[in-house]
Amino acid sequence: MQIITDDLQKEKKEHGGFGFPILVSHERLSNYETASFLWHWHPEIELTYVVSGEMLYSINDKTYHLKAGDVLFGNQSTLHEGHQWEESDCEYIAVTFLPKLIYGFEGSLIQEKYVTPITERSGVSSLHLDGSEDWHQEVKEHLLTTIACYESQAKDFEWHVIQQMMQIWQLLFQHISLNEKVGLQQRRNFEQIRLMISYVEEHYTDHITLDDVATAAHLSRSECSRVFKKVMGTSLFSFIQNYRIEKSCALLTETDAPISEIAESCGFSDGNYYTKVFQKVMGSSPSTYRKKNC
Known part of the structure; x- marks a missing residue:
């Protein structure tokens, strides 16, 4: 299994519907090729709760070692990828939602005063809630209640989900430091990375x-390397x-093509x-990997 993306690495998967833009999904790293998911992005915010195991999760320029019980906040439209920590599998629950779940309609006071400052002007791409502060536990409790309400599909579950998500957002707003200058630069760099x-x-x-790559991103060679690394x-x-x-792994397990042919089809001129x-x-080796996973 792999995450399906378009030409700009935007995930194609729908995260909830237009009228109720939130999705709760149970995931396991071992279900993905190479026990990892590739860099991608989506316009939704994502809250990840680790059920069991451990994983390395990267968002833009930061990498986190997540353990059971941890929560990770990933801001909207951030690039992210994840893979195993050592050989540990990891089960986690992803709660993805559009900001409008919180603010309701475009131009609302809630959007301008409480949502946009975090999503567009905070400069915060991610936040690791590992229990080191009391409010981390509050977020986790609200998140687990959100998941339970969503999965119950009770008659009024949408109402309870929104209530819990509002509580989470209030806690995030209270504890995230806002830095508009950093936020603007972050978005500029993100656009350049998407092009690369x-x-x-x-x-x-x-x-x-x-x-x-530098030409595609409208940058000089040195600036291209610097921005990507940063x-x-x-x-x-x-x-x-x-x-x-990563691309060759899928071909090794899904086709009978010779390894030399797979190497060439994935950009390697020398086997x-x-x-x-x-x-x-x-x-x-490629041959050992093929035998083990076929």
Whole structure:
């Protein structure tokens, strides 16, 4: 299983309906190819609750080691990805919702005073609620009640879900520091990163140079490398390699194509180099991985 995205890495999955824009979904890392989900984004805010196990979860330029009982706040339209911590599987519940669930209608006082400052002007892309502060536990309790109400599908469950989500938002608003200048720069960098990742997604089968990606993002070579490293926490070259390896994993398990052919179709001109990179990223050779997962 993989998350389906469009050309700009926006997730295509619907997160709730127009009239009630929230979705509660149970996930397990081992259900994904390579026990990880690739970088993607969606316009919804996401609250992740870890049920069991551990995982490494990255949002923009930050990576968190999540453990059972932790909650992670991911702001709207942030790039995020997750993978196993060591060899531990991880079960988690994702609660995704559009900000309008909180503010109701465009231009409302609630939107301008309490929602937009966090979603567009705070500069906060994520927040790890690990129980180190008392209010973290309050958020977790409201989130678990939200999940229970949503899944009950009782006659008036929508009303109770909104009540709980309002309580969560109030706590977030009280404790998130607002920094409008950082927020504007963050959005600018995010747009540049989307262009870079989009180019890699469309051309990973070809030879990609720094000039190619920089041109796609309308940046100089040096600025392209700097912004990518700052936001993503890894080099552009490493990202391209990992993306190609992820794509090759699906071909190894879903097709009978020769490994040399898979390497070439994923942008590796040299089969031996592909095997070397695969070993480094996945911890085994392509042939061993295929035997283990077929």
